[in-house]
Amino acid sequence: MLTLLVLLVFSSVFAADPSAATEEVGIDEKALSYSGFQVWSITILSNGEREILRKITEQYNVEVWKEPKTDKAAATELLVAPQVQKELKVKLTQANISYVIKINDLQTTIDNGTAKHNTSSINTKAGHSMDWTSYHRLVDIYGYLSYLASTYPGRVELINIGTSYEKRPLYVVRIFNCSSSVVKPAIWIDGGIHAREWISPALATYIIRQLVEVPANEALLTNVDWYIMPVMNPDGYEYTHTSNRLWRKTRSVMSWTSCRGVDPNRNFGYKWGGLGTSTNPCSEVYKGTSAFTEPETLATSNFIKSKASSIKLYLTLHSYGQSALIPWGYDVVYPSDYSDMLTLAKAAVAKFSKYRYSVGNSAALYYPAAGGSDDWAKSIGIKYSYTFELSDTGAYGFLLPASNILPVCQDFFPALDVFAAKVATL
Numbered sequence: 001m002l003t004l005l006v007l008l009v010f011s012s013v014f015a016a017d018p019s020a021a022t023e024e025v026g027i028d029e030k031a032l033s034y035s036g037f038q039v040w041s042i043t044i045l046s047n048g049e050r051e052i053l054r055k056i057t058e059q060y061n062v063e064v065w066k067e068p069k070t071d072k073a074a075a076t077e078l079l080v081a082p083q084v085q086k087e088l089k090v091k092l093t094q095a096n097i098s099y100v101i102k103i104n105d106l107q108t109t110i111d112n113g114t115a116k117h118n119t120s121s122i123n124t125k126a127g128h129s130m131d132w133t134s135y136h137r138l139v140d141i142y143g144y145l146s147y148l149a150s151t152y153p154g155r156v157e158l159i160n161i162g163t164s165y166e167k168r169p170l171y172v173v174r175i176f177n178c179s180s181s182v183v184k185p186a187i188w189i190d191g192g193i194h195a196r197e198w199i200s201p202a203l204a205t206y207i208i209r210q211l212v213e214v215p216a217n218e219a220l221l222t223n224v225d226w227y228i229m230p231v232m233n234p235d236g237y238e239y240t241h242t243s244n245r246l247w248r249k250t251r252s253v254m255s256w257t258s259c260r261g262v263d264p265n266r267n268f269g270y271k272w273g274g275l276g277t278s279t280n281p282c283s284e285v286y287k288g289t290s291a292f293t294e295p296e297t298l299a300t301s302n303f304i305k306s307k308a309s310s311i312k313l314y315l316t317l318h319s320y321g322q323s324a325l326i327p328w329g330y331d332v333v334y335p336s337d338y339s340d341m342l343t344l345a346k347a348a349v350a351k352f353s354k355y356r357y358s359v360g361n362s363a364a365l366y367y368p369a370a371g372g373s374d375d376w377a378k379s380i381g382i383k384y385s386y387t388f389e390l391s392d393t394g395a396y397g398f399l400l401p402a403s404n405i406l407p408v409c410q411d412f413f414p415a416l417d418v419f420a421a422k423v424a425t426l
Contacts, residue, residue, distance in 0.1 A: 032244045034110060036082030039065060039103035041075050041394065042092070052095045060084045063284075065397055066321070067367050077102065077394055079246075102394060110245050113401040127151065132206050132409060134402045135198045138168070138238050141205055141230055145171055148212050154178040155221070156212055161229075162299030165252040168234040170299050175211045175228065177221040185423045186225040186310045187416075188382075190300070191317040193264050193373065195236025195247045196398045199390050199408055200317040204230035206409035207416065220416065223424035227307065233264055233296055246398065248284050250294050257281040262288040265318075266371040267297045270379040271330035274370030275363075287371055300373075305380060312426045313384040313419055314377035320397050321366075321389035322357045324349050327378045329362035329387070330370035341384055344422055348415035355391050355411055362387060384422070388412075 044050050057064060057078065066077035080088060092099055103109050130136060130144040149158035157174040164170060176184075191204035208228050210217050220226075231237050235251035249261030259282035266277045269291035277287040292298040304311060324345045327335060335341070342359065349357045358365060362374070378385040391408045392400055400408075 031242065034106035034246070037106040038080050038082075038085060038101055039106065039394075039397065040078045040080055040088075040099045041102045042078060042097060042099040043075050044097075049095065049097055053097065056088065056091050056095075060088060062088070066394060075394075077397065079106070103396075103399075106399075109396065109399050113396065113399045130205060130209075132202060132209075132405045135202060135405070136205075137241055138231060138234050141201060142169070142171060144205065145173055145208075145230075148173070148208065152212055159303075161303040162295060164233075164235045164296050165250060165294065166235040168238075170229070170232070170234070170296060172227055172229045172303060173208055175208065175221065175226040177218075183310060184223060184225045185312045185426050186227055186307065187313045187315065187419060187423055188227045188229075188304060188307075188311045188377075189315045189317065190229040190232050190373070192231035192233050192237050193316065194318060195233050195240045195249070196245060197317075197319040197390075198237075198240070198398075199319050199400050199405065201230045201237065202405045203317055203390065203409050203412060204228055206405075207413065210413055220420050224420045225310070227311065229300065232300055235296075236261065249286065250296060252294060254281060254289075259286075262286050262294050264294055264297050265373055266369065267291060267294050268301065268371050268373050268376035270376040271328075271370040274330045274368070276330075276367060276369030277371055285369070291371065297373075301376065304377065304382075308380055308382065311382055312423045314374065314382045314386070315419070316373050316377075316387050317390060318387055319390040319400065320392055320394065322355055322391055322393050323365060323389040324357050324359045325362035325365060325374070325387040325389065326360065327362060327375045327385055329368065329372045329375050331368045332361065332363045334361060335378065337383065341386075344384060344418070345386060348418040351414040351418060352411050354407055357388075383426070384419075 042053060044053060053076065056062070062081075062084070063079040064076060065079050128144045128147040129140045145158050148156045155175060155178060157176070159172045159174060160169045161172050162170045189204055189207060191200035194200075208230065211220060211226060233250055236247055236249060239247045239251055249263050251261050253260055263285045266285050266287040272291040273287055276285060278285045280286060288294065292301060326338065326341050326345060338361070345359045349359055363369070372387070374385045374387045390412070391404060
């Protein structure tokens with residue numbers, strides 16, 4: 001979430017899409033460097049300043065990392081290439097718009113926060129290579145899911161719901177209590193819709209571990225089943241590890257453009273193509289040519305629809321911003337049962353002790369964005385549907401260091417008690 005455009009600068013030429021720029025010269029697998037790139041936080045005090053900033057970002061093709069909220073005195077965060085920093089400083093000074101450099105060199109931040117290991121190193125004692133002190137590649141995550149399915153066959157079912165554009169499997173883990181044959185209400189959790197938001201799959205896999213391997217959490221399986229999809233966009237996720245740490249979209253190819261991918265969180269089929277989306281395939285919020293063009297969103301939606309009678313709560317994990325967002329997101333519109341959704345979200349957020357989260361309507365708290373998975377889930381009858389924007393609030397943004405994984409996960413997990421207790425009554 002939280003972005004509009006990624007348009008990066010290479011040499012003296014502005015390229016509309018960094019991945020496309022490298023692919024055209026045949027070096028797609030070479031990792032992009034963000035050396036010298038900075039993240040600026042800019043305070044907007046009026047609608048006039050907002051318009052000035054909009055024109056500046058368009059003129060210089062600057063990525064908006066975090067769009068300002070709709071209220072006044074809001075902050076926006078920009079990723080500024082080294083080639084334009086001097087001129088942007090002059091423009092902002094002339095407009096009397098203040099800014100603060102939050103990240104001085106993005107590549108240094110990426111290097112400092114990169115996973116300790118990028119290849120699988122199976123712990124023969126544990127039978128898998130997962131931990132929650134580093135970010136893991138897809139082979140480790142999928143290896144862990146397979147390990148759990150084979151080790152706990154009476155509690156874990158590993159379901160292949162389809163394949164990604166690049167033919168990677170799309171896995172959902174069902175976690176259940178085999179002692180009961182009664183069909184139970186269920187909770188769905190997904191992560192990794194946006195590829196660069198690494199804390200999202202990390203939390204999803206942590207939740208899986210807690211539900212499956214920690215006996216103290218067994219009560220959470222008594223009255224509720226769980227469906228968890230830790231990486232909805234595996235192609236993009238792998239690409240962030242090999243080539244471009246800040247890649248967001250899928251990796252699908254279109255014959256009529258060199259720019260790749262669709263924003264999967266603008267590709268779901270409720271109010272598709274509305275506010276906060278783009279028809280430009282080079283945009284970070286490109287919606288696709290129609291709803292569910294991406295095999296990842298189509299497979300996920302088909303599976304959820306097949307379980308819609310039992311799934312009572314939908315959670316999608318994103319970063320960053322520390323917010324619990326409630327539909328509708330396509331515009332500042334409130335569902336008729338908004339008060340019920342707000343009450344439950346506030347009760348869940350009250351369980352957090354380390355991080356403070358805002359709670360509110362998605363479009364009102366941030367900005368309108370149509371075609372999101374949470375709106376779609378709500379539209380098919382899942383009463384409780386939420387997007388959680390995880391830590392932090394901008395010091396690292398999408399590049400949250402691995403040292404923060406456990407604190408974020410441990411802080412979040414108790415909220416599931418609140419959600420499970422509510423779902424058990426439905």
